[in-house]
Amino acid sequence: MGDMGDMGGVGGAVTIEAAYVVVGGGSSGAVVAGRLAERGADVVLLEAGPDYGSVGDPRWAPELVDARQLATTHDWGYTAGRWTFERARVIGGCSSHNGAIAAVGHRRDYDAWGLPGWTGDDVEPLYRTVVERMRVRAYDRSDAVPFHEHCLVVAEAMGLHVASDLCDLDANASFGLETVNVVDGVRWNTAFAYLDPVRDRPNLRIVDHVLVDRIAEEAGGVTIHTVRDGEPLVVRAGTLVLSAGVYGTPAILQRSGIGDPDRLRAVGVTPVLDLPGVGANLHDHSMVIADRAIGPELQRHLDVAAATGFLPEEQTLGKFVSSLSLDGLYDIHAFPVCASNQTSMLHGRVGIEVACMTPRSRGRLDITSPDPQAAPSIDHGYCTDPEGHDLAVLREGLAFASEMLDHPVLASLLGDVVTDVSTDRAVLDAVAHYYHPVGTCAMGTHDAAVCDGRGRVRGLQHVVVADASLFHQIPRANTNLPAVMVGERIASWL
Ligand SMILES: Cc1cc2nc3c(=O)[nH]c(=O)nc-3n(C[C@H](O)[C@H](O)[C@H](O)COP(=O)(O)OP(=O)(O)OC[C@H]3O[C@@H](n4cnc5c(N)ncnc54)[C@H](O)[C@@H]3O)c2cc1C
Incomplete structure (x- = not known):
């Protein structure tokens, strides 16, 4: 339970007031709140899920801190057809349940946004701070479990450039050990990194279990209508920062008539502000696996590794350039995955996941009701771009992954293909996602932009977005560190 701070009754409803109110304590929101609090600003952070306190507090559920596998508790439960769209409902947001793989993409991803303050040169110093704060490190070769060690050997045998640091804005095609934000097996989330240092400050109030419904801008600030324990709670902000994530932020704006x-x-x-881009431009890295059954010798290796207590599913990553790349830079992530037990989503397989890092497919998010408890409609449109670009990139990635898996060093450990990905149809049936949705409140100067280049919602005076929904085009990276960087960038401008 968070600290409710000073409250008074206004018009029958309980109220909280602050100069800055941040909605959502996730990868970006915890950073914004933490940075504002460090500067002595009066900040309230509203989070729909629980706040479990500082690192080491026994209220943190073990699966949220254990970085070896994805945590499936504390989820918002979004689905569409065969798809599940995982999003964490807890302080730290998705940084509290994710794979803790740390990546930044290529500097040209940011140059391509064409926005002052966001170029590769601009974000580089921010990323240096983020990497330090999130305690990012590369796995050491001695950490590599047998399957990943074999993948490294194969990469070397195939003549790939084996890199020692993949978390680098200038790196192109390469294969290597992953960089992670894991400290002694603990998933180092943004609550630990950015809120713990300021938790004791009286100018920061963290209020958990608050579901933000809608907002209304008025002279001098914003009124935020929320629900806590089934009761209405009204919060007033001088400046409102929306960091409710790629699904949460556009949903709040839409419920508010925006x-x-x-x-x-x-x-x-009832429409209040005509901003058709809200909820549009939803995109993600589509992903598909080249898998194999686990051979008996590899099963023994995996069981031994699991018994020693250290068997991360992911440890190595390849960046590859397909023939469709327009800029000569990598457009494929290919990362080997392994696990020994049945709780893993791999269900007794190993393989190489392949992701299209420059997706052109777009979908959208729409609320289905004014009720904040109602799930939104989420349509990612994976691999629906008319030119077939995303599917073609995935097929090249699969060919590369199969070449690695069929190399004698790995093939001797593996059984048959489990999932058919031999045709376009089969790939489309098997396509999954990389858990990196972005783009629903895109910033920019184009007509469909929801926010300006500083995250300010166009047409409003006191509302700023700071989360992964700002990305007009997703970087070639896992999106946690980019979301943390967004928190740093927007906080620096508040
Ligand atoms: C299973 C999984 C694995 C992933 N693995 C990796 C990885 O290994 N590496 C990587 O870089 N990225 C990974 N990602 C992606 C990365 O974690 C996300 O892109 C990033 O965390 C998004 O940050 P955000 O601040 O935009 O949103 P979030 O972190 O989702 O934060 C949003 C916060 O807002 C709260 N909220 C939402 N709506 C409301 C509301 N109405 N009222 C109040 N609060 C609200 C939520 O509860 C949440 O705490 C993974 C994601 C998932 C789901």
Whole structure:
């Protein structure tokens, strides 16, 4: 339970007031709140899930701190058809349940945004701070469990450039041990990195179990309508920072009447501000696995590694350039995965996951009701780009992954293919996602931009977005560190 701070009754509803209110204590929001608090600003952080306190507090559920596998508790439960779209509902947000793989993409990803303050040169010093704060380190070769060690041997045998640091804005095609934000087996989330140092400060109030419904801008600030323990709670902010994530932030704006007027009316919301880009431009890295059954010798290796208590599913990563790359830079992530037990999503397989890092497919998010408890409609449109670019990139990545798996060093440890990915149809049936949705409140200067280049919602005076929904085009990176960087960048401008 968070600290409710000073509250008074206004118009029958309990209220909290602060100069800055941050909605969502996730990868970006915890950073914004932490940085503002460090500067002595009056900050309230509202989080829908629980706040379990500082690192080491026994309230943290073991699966949230154990970095070896993804945690499946504390999830918002979003689904669409065969898809599940995991999002954490807890302080630290997705940084509290994710794979803790640390990546930054290529500097040209940021140059391509064309926005002052966000170029590769601009974000480089921010990333240096983020890497330090998130305690990022590369796995050492001596950490590599047998399957990943064999992958490194194969990469060397195939003549790939084996890199010692993949978390580098200038690195291109390479294979190597991953960089992670894991400290002694603990998933180092943004709550530990950015909130713990300021938790004792009286100018920071963290209020958990608060579901933000909608907002209304008025002279001098913003009124935020929320629900806590089934009761309405009204919060007033001088400046509101929306960091509720790629699904949460556009949903709050849409419930507030900010979005495409026709779509809003269709679900019973009165339009207030015409911003059709809200919820549009949803995209992610599509992903598919080249898998194999586990041979008996590898099974023994995995069981031994698991028994020693250290068997991370992911440890190595390849960046590859497909023939479709327009800039000569890598557009494929290929990362080997292994696990020994049945609780893993791998279900007795190993393989190489392949992701399209420059997706052109786009989908959208729309609320289905004004009720904040109602799940939104989420359509990612994976591999639906008309030119077939994303599917073609995945197929090249699969060919490369199969070449690695079929190399004698690995093939001798592996059984048959489990999932058919031999045709376009089979790939489309098997396609999954890399857990990196972005883009639903894109910043930019184009007509569809929801926010300006400083994250300010166009047409509003006191509302700023700071989370992964700001990305107009996803970087070639796992998106946790980019989201942390966004928190640093926006906080520096507040
Ligand atoms: C299973 C999984 C594995 C991943 N693995 C990796 C990885 O290994 N490496 C990597 O770099 N990236 C990984 N990612 C992606 C990365 O974690 C996310 O891109 C990043 O955390 C997004 O940060 P964010 O601040 O935009 O949103 P979030 O971290 O999701 O934060 C949003 C916060 O807002 C809260 N919230 C939402 N709506 C409301 C509301 N209405 N009221 C109040 N609070 C609200 C949420 O509870 C949450 O705490 C993974 C993601 C998942 C789901």
